[in-house]
Amino acid sequence: MKSNIATFLTALFTGLYCTASATGAPAGTAAGGFSWDTIPATGQLQYHECYGSFQCSRLEVPLDWSNQSNPNNVTLAIVKLPAVVDVTDESFGGTIVINPGGPSGSGVGIVLQSGRGVQRIVDSDKHFEILSFDPRGVAFSTPSLACFQDNAARNLLAVLGVGAGSLENSHYAMDVKWGIDQGLGRLCDSASNGIYPDGSDIRQYVSTALVARDMVEIVDQVDAHLRKEVHSRRQSLRSHQAIMAPVSDPPALLNYWGLSYGSYLGNTFASMFPERVGRMVLDGVVDADDYTATGWTTNLQDNNKTWAKFFEFCFEAGPKCALFDPSATGPQDIRDQVDSFLAELKDNPLPLVYNGNAVLLTYFEMKANIHLCLYLPNQLWPLLAVSLKSLMDGNLLSLVSLQETAEQWRKATSNRFSPALPFQLSQYQPQSTYGETGDDLPAGYPWQLEAGVSILCGDGDDITSTTKAEYEEYLSLLQSQSPLVGSIWAEIILHCIHWPAAVRPAPENRFTGPFQSNLSDYDPRGSPLLFIGNTADPVTPLRNALKMSERHEGSVVVTQDVPGHCAGDVNPSVCTFEILKTFFRDGILPKPGLVCAGSRRPWDD
Numbered sequence: 001m002k003s004n005i006a007t008f009l010t011a012l013f014t015g016l017y018c019t020a021s022a023t024g025a026p027a028g029t030a031a032g033g034f035s036w037d038t039i040p041a042t043g044q045l046q047y048h049e050c051y052g053s054f055q056c057s058r059l060e061v062p063l064d065w066s067n068q069s070n071p072n073n074v075t076l077a078i079v080k081l082p083a084v085v086d087v088t089d090e091s092f093g094g095t096i097v098i099n100p101g102g103p104s105g106s107g108v109g110i111v112l113q114s115g116r117g118v119q120r121i122v123d124s125d126k127h128f129e130i131l132s133f134d135p136r137g138v139a140f141s142t143p144s145l146a147c148f149q150d151n152a153a154r155n156l157l158a159v160l161g162v163g164a165g166s167l168e169n170s171h172y173a174m175d176v177k178w179g180i181d182q183g184l185g186r187l188c189d190s191a192s193n194g195i196y197p198d199g200s201d202i203r204q205y206v207s208t209a210l211v212a213r214d215m216v217e218i219v220d221q222v223d224a225h226l227r228k229e230v231h232s233r234r235q236s237l238r239s240h241q242a243i244m245a246p247v248s249d250p251p252a253l254l255n256y257w258g259l260s261y262g263s264y265l266g267n268t269f270a271s272m273f274p275e276r277v278g279r280m281v282l283d284g285v286v287d288a289d290d291y292t293a294t295g296w297t298t299n300l301q302d303n304n305k306t307w308a309k310f311f312e313f314c315f316e317a318g319p320k321c322a323l324f325d326p327s328a329t330g331p332q333d334i335r336d337q338v339d340s341f342l343a344e345l346k347d348n349p350l351p352l353v354y355n356g357n358a359v360l361l362t363y364f365e366m367k368a369n370i371h372l373c374l375y376l377p378n379q380l381w382p383l384l385a386v387s388l389k390s391l392m393d394g395n396l397l398s399l400v401s402l403q404e405t406a407e408q409w410r411k412a413t414s415n416r417f418s419p420a421l422p423f424q425l426s427q428y429q430p431q432s433t434y435g436e437t438g439d440d441l442p443a444g445y446p447w448q449l450e451a452g453v454s455i456l457c458g459d460g461d462d463i464t465s466t467t468k469a470e471y472e473e474y475l476s477l478l479q480s481q482s483p484l485v486g487s488i489w490a491e492i493i494l495h496c497i498h499w500p501a502a503v504r505p506a507p508e509n510r511f512t513g514p515f516q517s518n519l520s521d522y523d524p525r526g527s528p529l530l531f532i533g534n535t536a537d538p539v540t541p542l543r544n545a546l547k548m549s550e551r552h553e554g555s556v557v558v559t560q561d562v563p564g565h566c567a568g569d570v571n572p573s574v575c576t577f578e579i580l581k582t583f584f585r586d587g588i589l590p591k592p593g594l595v596c597a598g599s600r601r602p603w604d605d
């Protein structure tokens with residue numbers, strides 16, 4: 001356990017690649033004796049015990065839902081945490097599908113990490129099973145979206161990008177990153193991995209529209225499986241009740257809670273298959289129009305505000321915050337010190353001797369670390385303050401307390417439903433302890449960047465005609481939205497500027513809107529959507545939730561007055577949790593305009 005923390009700290013400080021996650025390919029054997037390879041891929045759900053008390057299944061679905069004559073399949077890795085009651089129990093409430101976002105976040109990983117935590121939130125006198133899946137090409141689903149042949153080459157190129165520094169700082173950084181993404185595009189275009197015998201390429205078939213269609217299949221399969229299970233249970237109880245529902249039963253509906261990009265997946269599902277919407281929560285909301293346009297211009301509107309909250313809460317916490325200074329008269333005094341440290345770092349990277357090694361902290365890496373920390377105030381802000389303080393003091397002895405803080409953070413996030421970290425920073429992810437078996441599994445997987453890029457560039461409009469000059473203007477726009485994170489965020493579309501047409505999805509496999517629903521004509525068991533937005537979310541500002549909600553008839557936005565990305569189980573609010581319980585139990589939405597307070601602040605005990 002200790003070595004993992006040390007590795008993570010090294011990564012946090014230096015952006016060096018976390019070797020544990022870089023080599024820990026999820027394909028093949030996982031810890032705890034379970035390996036996905038050992039269970040067969042089938043056209044019906046067949047569960048196998050895995051990771052302690054979880055159940056795993058590999059489901060075969062068509063590669064191309066819009067072409068019946070394409071014989072190829074993809075295999076989805078599916079995991080379920082059973083409900084705390086038997087499926088025949090009257091209080092069994094059904095299935096809730098969760099998604100941590102990304103795109104490219106592992107659904108399997110998030111259920112193993114947070115299934116119990118989600119259950120704790122949504123269960124009331126109804127008890128739910130929690131299910132997720134690795135979307136096509138992601139993590140344990142096959143074939144994979146990996147483009148590189150080996151990790152060493154992948155990491156070398158990534159390190160080159162990190163070393164080139166922050167985009168706004170030099171033309172050199174821009175030129176290097178432009179070139180790296182040209183290379184990535186060419187590689188993914190020519191990669192043999194994921195090519196079927198007939199030449200079909202997995203990369204053309206990982207659009208969100210196809211994943212939404214996969215969810216229809218999953219819902220049908222889960223329904224069929226539950227019916228069989230109830231049937232056999234009742235038979236073994238020798239019940240004489242009607243056991244199989246009549247064939248004329250309406251189709252099963254999707255209950256869903258998606259974070260971040262998971263809100264785009266849910267939004268797509270609701271817009272394509274409104275007749276299949278059960279209870280859907282979209283949390284940390286993406287502006288679907290902007291995402292579909294490969295814009296990424298409506299994410300950072302509240303990023304400044306989130307960073308300001310860091311100093312506000314730190315000042316308010318007093319001596320509990322490592323950056324607190326008794327002579328500070330307000331948050332701005334603390335901020336001034338951090339700002340001058342960052343400005344100094346721009347020209348003077350900080351050499352550190354740590355654990356018997358020399359490491360170098362650059363401005364770009366420090367900003368990337370702060371970007372990452374802004375997602376999870378409750379779990380990461382005290383740690384960020386300690387880390388900044390020790391770097392500003394050059395006092396490496398405080399690494400000891402950092403280690404303790406990291407340990408606390410690990411404890412605080414295990415069992416919590418948290419958004420996937422940005423795939424560009426996937427190498428920073430620490431290992432997580434999953435399930436009851438205490439298995440250590442990689443939270444990230446080596447080809448997460450390739451997977452994320454394949455999905456989001458194909459989902460978005462083709463922007464390959466963008467010139468360097470136009471891209472520089474784009475960079476300025478994002479920098480004006482957030483001086484701290486703008487240039488990091490701008491790297492997302494750089495991948496798409498170089499994304500080859502040959503691996504884009506066909507038009508019939510893209511859904512480009514309109515993103516909307518009116519469920520009043522459909523199944524009365526379905527409910528309008530529930531949106532959740534935070535007042536200071538670093539990458540999905542509240543205004544996106546309000547905008548998207550307007551398109552979904554009868555939907556309601558709950559505002560959480562907290563900083564951080566998504567509600568999930570990382571930004572606890574008793575008020576929001578009550579709303580979620582009621583919504584999943586009865587399909588009842590709260591009154592519009594409700595603002596929920598957070599139940600804790602980062603420096604609270």
Ligand SMILES: *[C@@H]1O[C@H](CO)[C@@H](O)[C@H](O)[C@H]1NC(C)=O
Binds near residue numbers: 041042044061071073
């Ligand atoms: C695709 O999956 C279906 C359902 O499991 C199966 O019947 C079919 O043989 C598979 N096709 C291929 C080419 O593997």
Ligand SMILES: *[C@@H]1O[C@H](CO)[C@@H](O)[C@H](O)[C@H]1NC(C)=O
Binds near residue numbers: 067068069070071198
């Ligand atoms: C459908 O799939 C078949 C078999 O792979 C292929 O020959 C055909 O071109 C595809 N049709 C379209 C419209 O892509």
Ligand SMILES: *[C@@H]1O[C@H](CO)[C@@H](O)[C@H](O)[C@H]1NC(C)=O
Binds near residue numbers: 301302480482483
């Ligand atoms: C963020 O702050 C910078 C100055 O630090 C300012 O120029 C910019 O307008 C702010 N952006 C937003 C969206 O408030």
Ligand SMILES: *[C@@H]1O[C@H](CO)[C@@H](O)[C@H](O)[C@H]1NC(C)=O
Binds near residue numbers: 518553
């Ligand atoms: C939603 O559908 C219902 C029933 O068809 C209709 O009466 C209502 O006007 C629709 N709402 C909107 C905003 O179109």
